[in-house]
Amino acid sequence: MGELTDRRARKKAQTREHVRTVARQLFDEHGFDAVTIADIARQADVAVQTVFNHFPTKEDLFFDGRTPWVSGPADAVRHRQPADCPLSALTDYLSQFVRNRIRALREADLRAYVRTLDASPSLRVHERELVFESERLLADSLREAWTDADRSDPGPTPHDPSTAAAITAAMWLSAVRALMVRHRPLVTAGADAAQIAADLGTFADRLLRGLADSAEQLRTGTAPPPGVEPVGSLRAG
Known part of the structure; x- marks a missing residue:
């Protein structure tokens, strides 16, 4: 059971990375606003829902892994x-x-x-x-x-x-x-x-x-000025 779980986790991680790589290539070539989730799914050869399973929004997909500066x-x-x-x-x-x-x-x-x-x-x-x-x-x-x-x-x-x-x-x-x-x-x-x-x-x-x-x-x-508590x-x- 543990080996099966690990295999599924690896496959999920590989799919996520593949979708992200394909999306970034499309963004670089066509611009972010011109690319749709359907375009990404088609190019990555996955279902549209698969993309959404990994990335709630297209913006999340673009910024994924690129924002260590937030925290x-x-x-x-x-x-x-x-x-x-x-x-x-x-x-x-x-x-x-x-x-x-x-x-x-x-x-x-x-x-x-x-x-x-x-x-x-x-x-x-x-x-x-x-x-x-x-x-x-x-x-x-x-x-x-x-x-x-x-x-x-x-x-x-x-x-x-x-x-x-x-x-x-x-x-x-x-x-x-x-x-x-x-x-x-x-x-x-x-x-x-x-x-x-x-x-x-x-x-x-x-x-x-x-x-x-x-x-x-x-x-x-x-x-502070008289009467003012800053x-x-x-x-x-």
Whole structure:
């Protein structure tokens, strides 16, 4: 029984990979919006329902295996070293992510992926939904880090962890996304990926550390306007 189960699992995995490979070839050749699930099923020689059994939507099929960045920022905070400040760990992760992602555009398959993505309104909408999910995950991990009773890192403690976490996640990921979306077409058009990656990585690092410094200044006593309690402001924990 165990051997039969393993064989079925392998066959299912092989079918999934075959469908995904065929779909990506069609997307690269014809564009995402011009290809239907029926086209994919016919080219892969499987039933339409088989495609849906593995991928609920065409967008899920396109992005499958390509979005480690959705959980990456939250994981960087959650799995940081005990004495590391959450914002420092997040800055290190995001700066390196920018470098690696832009540098990887030297690979033909990733350039094709970005060209297909940028050419499709529906994919860009889905990408934004994934960004929102990444923000939610990051906000959760920051709130957990800032409310951990056993935290040993030296970073600022928010007065309102939930609000501060949501604002931080939105600001930091929006900044990184703006850098990526602005510059990835330049690389797919032939610009030097290595040089752009180095420049953007350095800029992202300075920008995010500046945001972290602002949070530290709030912690050390920057006064709000008279009568105003800053939502999500930081104070010494």
